[in-house]
Amino acid sequence: MWSAVEVNVGIICACIPTLKPLVSFLLPRWLGESRAVSSAPRSGPKPNRSSNSHVRLGSSGNAEPTEETKQISFASDTGKGSYPGKGSYPTQSANGPQISVTSSLRGYVRYPRIPGFDRSAVRKSMVKMTSKEARGPFILVTLLVFLWGFAYGLLNALNAHFQAVINITPGKAVALHGAYFAAYFLGPILFGYRVFERFGFKITFITGLCIYSAGALMFWPSAVLTSFAGFWISTFTVALGLSTLEVAANPFIALCGPPEHGETRLNLAQAFQGFGAVLSSLMATFALFKGLNDASSLVDAQWTYLAVALFVAFIAMVFYYYPLPEAS
Numbered sequence: 001m002w003s004a005v006e007v008n009v010g011i012i013c014a015c016i017p018t019l020k021p022l023v024s025f026l027l028p029r030w031l032g033e034s035r036a037v038s039s040a041p042r043s044g045p046k047p048n049r050s051s052n053s054h055v056r057l058g059s060s061g062n063a064e065p066t067e068e069t070k071q072i073s074f075a076s077d078t079g080k081g082s083y084p085g086k087g088s089y090p091t092q093s094a095n096g097p098q099i100s101v102t103s104s105l106r107g108y109v110r111y112p113r114i115p116g117f118d119r120s121a122v123r124k125s126m127v128k129m130t131s132k133e134a135r136g137p138f139i140l141v142t143l144l145v146f147l148w149g150f151a152y153g154l155l156n157a158l159n160a161h162f163q164a165v166i167n168i169t170p171g172k173a174v175a176l177h178g179a180y181f182a183a184y185f186l187g188p189i190l191f192g193y194r195v196f197e198r199f200g201f202k203i204t205f206i207t208g209l210c211i212y213s214a215g216a217l218m219f220w221p222s223a224v225l226t227s228f229a230g231f232w233i234s235t236f237t238v239a240l241g242l243s244t245l246e247v248a249a250n251p252f253i254a255l256c257g258p259p260e261h262g263e264t265r266l267n268l269a270q271a272f273q274g275f276g277a278v279l280s281s282l283m284a285t286f287a288l289f290k291g292l293n294d295a296s297s298l299v300d301a302q303w304t305y306l307a308v309a310l311f312v313a314f315i316a317m318v319f320y321y322y323p324l325p326e327a328s
Contacts, residue, residue, distance in 0.1 A: 003270070007263050126256040126325035134257030137325055141256075142269045143315065144205065144249050148242040149276030151212070154308070155180065155235055157284030158219075158301060166226050179232045183239030184246075192247040202324045204248040209316035212241030216309035223302040255327055 024031055126134065159176045162168070196204040215237030222230030253269050254262045 003267060006270075007267055010266065011263060124325060126252070126327050127259070129257055129325060131257055131261065134325075137256050137322075138253065138265060138269075140318070140322060140324075141205075141249050141252050142272055144209075144245050145253075145269045146272040146276040147212075147312065147315070148245060149273035150280040151238055151242060151276075151308075152180070153277035153280030154284055154304075155238065157281055159231075159235075161284075161301070162226075162231060166228070168228060172228055176232060176235060179236040180239040183236045184243045187240045187243035188247050192244040195244070196248050200326045201248050201252050202319060202326065205245060205319050205324075206316050208241045208244030208248070209312050209319065210241070211244060212238055213309045213312040213316065215239075215241055216305045216312065219305035220302040223305075256325060 020031070124133075126137070159173065162176075163173050192204070192208075195207050215234055218230065218234035218237055221227075222234050249269075250266065253265045257265060
């Protein structure tokens with residue numbers, strides 16, 4: 001039932017911007033607009049709307065490109081560049097970006113220039129991809145959705161065993177759970193969204209995976225020392241990485257591929273999150289943490305988190321070399 005509610009609420013939220021013309025007409029003050037319209041009949045020659053028109057006048061009188069001819073202008077450090085199969089693209093002038101009428105640039109975006117990343121200068125935008133082209137990136141990002149569900153179930157099981165081993169108070173048990181959700185609240189606000197906005201999907205995924213791997217490694221000394229503070233910091237760090245992943249993963253899944261299938265992709269990916277949470281809880285209860293009844297046996301759990309940290313680091317390397325699509 002909740003999955004059905006979430007899909008419908010998401011569609012409603014996505015459709016809200018289309019109500020702007022209606023709100024502008026009925027309640028213009030909400031948008032800071034004036035509803036006053038001159039009653040005098042319009043006169044003068046009608047604008048030419050033939051297919052040869054490439055620009056229109058904006059509210060300030062400047063020429064603006066139409067939807068059919070809007071193009072992306074790219075500029076690099078040298079002021080020149082190229083895209084696959086074509087010559088140099090226009091540079092950015094002091095008065096603003098130039099308007100290119102070369103249709104071969106349509107549907108392509110450029111990454112920020114960071115050494116070691118984004119080996120092709122221009123790549124097809126994810127919103128222009130077909131279902132077949134988007135299949136590989138969708139599967140790879142769905143793996144991330146599975147990972148944060150798996151991590152949540154694993155942490156819940158480990159916290160329960162940790163509570164039984166060192167006899168922590170109910171207040172500390174709540175604090176362990178609070179560390180997870182506090183990181184989910186703070187992570188996107190402090191740096192998750194900023195990294196996503198500036199560098200795009202790929203670097204945000206790698207950043208989140210690196211933080212996730214570091215948090216998993218922190219469980220090794222926490223298990224050896226049976227330290228409540230260590231477990232709290234480890235849980236908080238893992239959740240920071242997961243929240244960074246989730247900032248970019250949901251928009252990526254919604255945008256990568258035909259838009260009419262966006263809700264289907266989101267619903268399918270979120271199903272793997274629930275599957276990961278259930279699977280990790282079963283593995284932790286009946287296999288990984290079975291028989292953890294004293295401090296010495298709790299040390300065995302550190303090997304599980306070491307394996308998780310190495311696997312997450314491997315996934316980060318996969319994202320480093322995979323040609324992940326982007327959107328402007």
